[in-house]
Amino acid sequence: DAKTTQPTSMDCAEGRAANLPCNHSTISGNEYVYWYRQIHSQGPQYIIHGLKNNETNEMASLIITEDRKSSTLILPHATLRDTAVYYCIVIPLRTSGSRLTFGEGTQLTVNP
Amino acid sequence: DTAVSQTPKYLVTQMGNDKSIKCEQNLGHDTMYWYKQDSKKFLKIMFSYNNKELIINETVPNRFSPKSPDKAHLNLHINSLELGDSAVYFCASSHPKEGFNSPLHFGNGTRLTVT
Numbered sequence: 001d002a003k004t005t006q007p008t009s010m011d012c013a014e015g016r017a018a019n020l021p022c023n024h025s026t027i028s029g030n031e032y033v034y035w036y037r038q039i040h041s042q043g044p045q046y047i048i049h050g051l052k053n054n055e056t057n058e059m060a061s062l063i064i065t066e067d068r069k070s071s072t073l074i075l076p077h078a079t080l081r082d083t084a085v086y087y088c089i090v091i092p093l094r095t096s097g098s099r100l101t102f103g104e105g106t107q108l109t110v111n112p
Numbered sequence: 113d114t115a116v117s118q119t120p121k122y123l124v125t126q127m128g129n130d131k132s133i134k135c136e137q138n139l140g141h142d143t144m145y146w147y148k149q150d151s152k153k154f155l156k157i158m159f160s161y162n163n164k165e166l167i168i169n170e171t172v173p174n175r176f177s178p179k180s181p182d183k184a185h186l187n188l189h190i191n192s193l194e195l196g197d198s199a200v201y202f203c204a205s206s207h208p209k210e211g212f213n214s215p216l217h218f219g220n221g222t223r224l225t226v227t
Contacts, residue, residue, distance in 0.1 A: 042220050043202050043204070043220050044202070044204075044216070044218045045218070046216060046217070049215070099160070101156065101157070102154065104153070
């Protein structure tokens, strides 16, 4: 599976957009980009995923560069409850069960 | 209406004891998992079951034995507990679809402390 690189920490003001970058320069053609987050003392929570097109759902938007070597997760109007560790994960299209490997992630702190 | 529930939430025990953690999901998913999150916060897969059959075993010591009585339950039994087993254990489930890695739904974890 492709390795990902994320900043260790980021800050964002409440109500502003939070843009979380992820580098995955070794991604291969059949690998998806997934984003999860983990709020303190809770289990990880799925946010969004994509292959090569930009994606949007009720939680966030995912922007993947044309060469697919990096992506950005966008929380359009961050709230205090979005404070969490955000994980960017790259995983092949088909695996025998989802063998997700979580790296260190980005600690996002939303400030009032 | 909890989707993936684990019990207990906290477990404190002494070295050498045997303990179990239970997990149940009401999402109708076919696949269930156990993940371990260590003190450095790295989350790693331990086991995966699909319709009660083991499909992933990530070189976990034999002291760890998962049991799936039905596809809605995946329990984790740990024999002869060691200090290094102290961690947060997360259960998860997913419903794999053709050509798609369905998102995992995680429980809120069981914090195991071995003294």
